[in-house]
Amino acid sequence: MQPSRDSSRDPGGPKSDVVATAERSKSDVIATVETPKFVPVPGVPPRCGHLFVLGAGVVGAEVLAQATSLPPIERGPALDLKVVGVARRRGGAYDVRGFDRAAVAHIVSERRATAGSDEVAPSTNAIDFPARSTQLEALARLSDPVLVDCTAADGMEAVYEEALLRGIHVVTANKKALVARRDLTDRIFAAAAKTGRSFRYEATVGAGLPVIGTLQGLVRTGDRVKSIECALSGTLGYIANELSKGVPLSVAVATAKSLGYTEPDPREDLAGTDVARKAVILARELGIPLELEHVTLTPFVPQEALDAPDLEAALVGYDATFAARMAELRTRGERLVYLARISVEGTRAAYRCEVKVGPVAVPQDHPAATLDGPTALVAFTTERYGSSPLVVRGAGAGGAVTASAVLSDVFLTLSGAPVSSRGARGVAASS
Numbered sequence: 459m460q461p462s463r464d465s466s467r468d469p470g471g472p473k474s475d476v477v478a479t480a481e482r483s484k485s486d487v488i489a490t491v492e493t494p495k496f497v498p499v500p501g502v503p504p505r506c507g508h509l510f511v512l513g514a515g516v517v518g519a520e521v522l523a524q525a526t527s528l529p530p531i532e533r534g535p536a537l538d539l540k541v542v543g544v545a546r547r548r549g550g551a552y553d554v555r556g557f558d559r560a561a562v563a564h565i566v567s568e569r570r571a572t573a574g575s576d577e578v579a580p581s582t583n584a585i586d587f588p589a590r591s592t593q594l595e596a597l598a599r600l601s602d603p604v605l606v607d608c609t610a611a612d613g614m615e616a617v618y619e620e621a622l623l624r625g626i627h628v629v630t631a632n633k634k635a636l637v638a639r640r641d642l643t644d645r646i647f648a649a650a651a652k653t654g655r656s657f658r659y660e661a662t663v664g665a666g667l668p669v670i671g672t673l674q675g676l677v678r679t680g681d682r683v684k685s686i687e688c689a690l691s692g693t694l695g696y697i698a699n700e701l702s703k704g705v706p707l708s709v710a711v712a713t714a715k716s717l718g719y720t721e722p723d724p725r726e727d728l729a730g731t732d733v734a735r736k737a738v739i740l741a742r743e744l745g746i747p748l749e750l751e752h753v754t755l756t757p758f759v760p761q762e763a764l765d766a767p768d769l770e771a772a773l774v775g776y777d778a779t780f781a782a783r784m785a786e787l788r789t790r791g792e793r794l795v796y797l798a799r800i801s802v803e804g805t806r807a808a809y810r811c812e813v814k815v816g817p818v819a820v821p822q823d824h825p826a827a828t829l830d831g832p833t834a835l836v837a838f839t840t841e842r843y844g845s846s847p848l849v850v851r852g853a854g855a856g857g858a859v860t861a862s863a864v865l866s867d868v869f870l871t872l873s874g875a876p877v878s879s880r881g882a883r884g885v886a887a888s889s
């Protein structure tokens with residue numbers, strides 16, 4: 459049941475903020491804004507989302523930690539979360555009563571304690587969490603069930619479709635199902651439409667940054683997107699910065715991994731595949747039926763390094779090459795950045811879309827040259843944002859920021875915000 463937002467049932471009434479701060483300093487009172495305060499209605503339990511989290515790594519562990527230590531609700535509808543399931547490669551746990559912070563910390567630390575050599579060779583097989591159908595069936599019986607995917611598993615299209623058809627909402631940080639063959643991805647959206655359940659994926663592009671939501675807002679309001687230029691790899695942004703400070707390539711990659719910026723397999727970052735996936739997700743939001751193989755992709759490091767069985771050793775072999783390249787760029791007053799550009803020309807009926815992803819040397823005053831650490835930047839040039847693009851910028855990788863985007867998606871889901879019908883009018887709304 460939806461909690462009431464009836465402030466008249468608050469004994470303090472709409473001015474309760476002022477009453478609540480009356481004993482604080484004078485400046486506190488002056489700064490107080492008189493907004494209605496929504497308090498839980500006695501006898502009406504908060505609406506509670508039941509989460510089943512797949513993956514307890516960098517992102518999953520943070521999702522679990524944040525979901526089990528939510529700040530008290532002061533304003534807005536009372537929404538609560540209960541983590542009832544966690545699944546990893548090495549098994550999982552399910553308890554309909556929910557896990558508290560200590561229990562999820564135990565589940566996460568168990569993973570770390572038992573992490574063995576296979577941690578460096580992450581499985582990307584289709585996820586097969588124990589008795590999947592039985593667990594989805596159990597989850598579907600709870601109120602507001604949400605499946606949260608924090609793995610990098612392949613083949614999740616079928617899992618999302620099954621969950622949605624069972625009436626379970628899906629929130630994902632995993633890009634792979636969104637860039638599967640278009641007909642397979644479409645089945646996910648069709649299942650969501652059929653059951654009226656929500657499928658959200660803000661964390662897949664730009665981690666915690668509001669990239670998908672911003673683009674959906676432009677598309678939904680009839681703007682016409684002409685190009686999207688972006689530095690979308692927190693990992694490659696971080697590595698390029700480190701290189702410019704004289705840090706060897708192999709060290710910068712190892713540090714990016716230890717900081718939780720890379721994909722489980724850093725080859726996916728270094729090959730540019732991760733950025734290509736993000737570009738495809740954005741293009742598909744525009745209604746363009748793009749497949750990964752349509753992206754013109756240049757890797758960040760040579761293909762031979764990516765093909766080597768021992769990536770770390772292979773990267774050491776390129777340390778000197780990259781150092782020399784950086785020195786040369788410095789003398790030219792340029793910076794190395796890794797960019798994606800999606801450009802769309804023409805009308806909705808007849809358009810041309812080009813997607814290019816690769817390393818670029820840019821002058822020091824280029825917006826992407828000013829990015830620090832794992833910062834990402836996305837610039838939307840549209841009919842409305844013609845001379846001054848709409849820019850989204852901030853940390854583009856890392857567990858904490860990504861987890862907050864995942865949980866924001868969960869809260870949007872629970873608050874019943876309308877779900878996107880992807881790519882409806884983006885290409886040329888005005889044509």
Ligand SMILES: NC(=O)C1=CN([C@@H]2O[C@H](COP(=O)(O)OP(=O)(O)OC[C@H]3O[C@@H](n4cnc5c(N)ncnc54)[C@H](OP(=O)(O)O)[C@@H]3O)[C@@H](O)[C@H]2O)C=CC1
Pocket residue numbers: 512513514515516517518545546547548549569580581582583584585586587608609610611612631632633661662664665718719720721722854855856857860
């Ligand atoms: N790190 C970041 O900054 C961001 C990451 N993402 C995305 O989030 C996802 C997770 O990334 P991250 O947390 O860094 O990765 P990790 O490698 O740290 O964690 C992955 C987790 O998924 C589990 N897992 C992997 N494969 C399977 C499988 N086939 N079946 C069941 N469980 C599986 C692992 O199990 P086990 O614990 O047993 O090893 C692990 O708990 C990825 O899809 C990534 O692209 C999105 C935005 C930003």
Ligand SMILES: N[C@@H](CC=O)C(=O)O
Pocket residue numbers: 662663664665690691692693694719720721727732854855856
């Ligand atoms: N490995 C990715 C993480 C977010 O998607 C990146 O570095 O951007």
